[in-house]
Amino acid sequence: MSCMQEGELSTAAIHRLIRKAGATRVGDDAVEELRKVLEELGVRIGKEAIELATHARRKTVKSDDIRLAVKRVTHE
Helix, strand or coil: CCCCCCCCCCHHHHHHHHHHCCCCCCCHHHHHHHHHHHHHHHHHHHHHHHHHHHHCCCCCCCHHHHHHHHHHHHCC
16 A cells, blocks of 8 residues: 555545445555545535635635535535
Protein backbone atom coordinates (compact mmCIF):
# COMPACT_ATOMS: atom_id res chain seq x y z
CA MET A 1 0.00 0.00 0.00
CA SER A 2 1.33 3.41 -0.97
CA CYS A 3 0.70 6.16 1.59
CA MET A 4 1.98 8.95 -0.62
CA GLN A 5 -0.50 11.79 -0.69
CA GLU A 6 -1.15 13.38 -4.08
CA GLY A 7 -4.32 15.31 -3.27
CA GLU A 8 -6.13 16.70 -0.27
CA LEU A 9 -7.11 13.26 1.03
CA SER A 10 -4.42 10.82 2.06
CA THR A 11 -4.32 7.44 0.40
CA ALA A 12 -4.01 5.86 3.86
CA ALA A 13 -7.33 7.39 4.91
CA ILE A 14 -9.03 6.20 1.72
CA HIS A 15 -7.59 2.73 2.23
CA ARG A 16 -9.08 2.67 5.75
CA LEU A 17 -12.48 3.73 4.39
CA ILE A 18 -12.54 0.89 1.88
CA ARG A 19 -11.49 -1.59 4.58
CA LYS A 20 -14.16 -0.18 6.90
CA ALA A 21 -16.67 -0.92 4.14
CA GLY A 22 -15.68 -4.57 4.38
CA ALA A 23 -12.89 -5.18 1.87
CA THR A 24 -10.23 -7.63 2.99
CA ARG A 25 -7.80 -6.62 0.24
CA VAL A 26 -7.58 -3.24 -1.47
CA GLY A 27 -5.59 -2.44 -4.59
CA ASP A 28 -3.63 0.79 -4.84
CA ASP A 29 -5.51 1.59 -8.07
CA ALA A 30 -8.84 1.36 -6.22
CA VAL A 31 -7.58 3.64 -3.45
CA GLU A 32 -6.37 6.22 -5.98
CA GLU A 33 -9.61 6.14 -7.96
CA LEU A 34 -11.79 6.58 -4.88
CA ARG A 35 -9.53 9.41 -3.69
CA LYS A 36 -10.00 11.22 -7.01
CA VAL A 37 -13.77 10.69 -7.00
CA LEU A 38 -14.17 11.86 -3.39
CA GLU A 39 -12.06 14.96 -4.00
CA GLU A 40 -14.05 15.89 -7.11
CA LEU A 41 -17.31 15.32 -5.25
CA GLY A 42 -16.07 17.31 -2.26
CA VAL A 43 -15.19 20.30 -4.44
CA ARG A 44 -18.57 20.18 -6.20
CA ILE A 45 -20.38 20.02 -2.85
CA GLY A 46 -18.24 22.85 -1.50
CA LYS A 47 -19.01 25.09 -4.47
CA GLU A 48 -22.74 24.41 -4.16
CA ALA A 49 -22.60 25.09 -0.40
CA ILE A 50 -20.84 28.41 -1.05
CA GLU A 51 -23.60 29.39 -3.48
CA LEU A 52 -26.23 28.54 -0.87
CA ALA A 53 -24.47 30.57 1.82
CA THR A 54 -24.00 33.50 -0.57
CA HIS A 55 -27.67 33.38 -1.53
CA ALA A 56 -28.51 33.58 2.17
CA ARG A 57 -26.20 36.62 2.38
CA ARG A 58 -23.67 34.80 4.53
CA LYS A 59 -19.93 34.41 4.16
CA THR A 60 -19.88 31.39 6.46
CA VAL A 61 -20.75 27.99 5.03
CA LYS A 62 -22.81 26.08 7.59
CA SER A 63 -23.62 22.42 8.05
CA ASP A 64 -27.11 22.98 6.62
CA ASP A 65 -25.52 24.36 3.44
CA ILE A 66 -23.39 21.22 3.13
CA ARG A 67 -26.38 18.92 3.71
CA LEU A 68 -28.47 20.68 1.08
CA ALA A 69 -25.53 20.83 -1.31
CA VAL A 70 -25.02 17.06 -0.97
CA LYS A 71 -28.67 16.49 -1.87
CA ARG A 72 -28.41 18.79 -4.88
CA VAL A 73 -25.12 17.43 -6.17
CA THR A 74 -25.92 13.75 -5.69
CA HIS A 75 -29.36 14.04 -7.29
CA GLU A 76 -28.20 15.65 -10.54
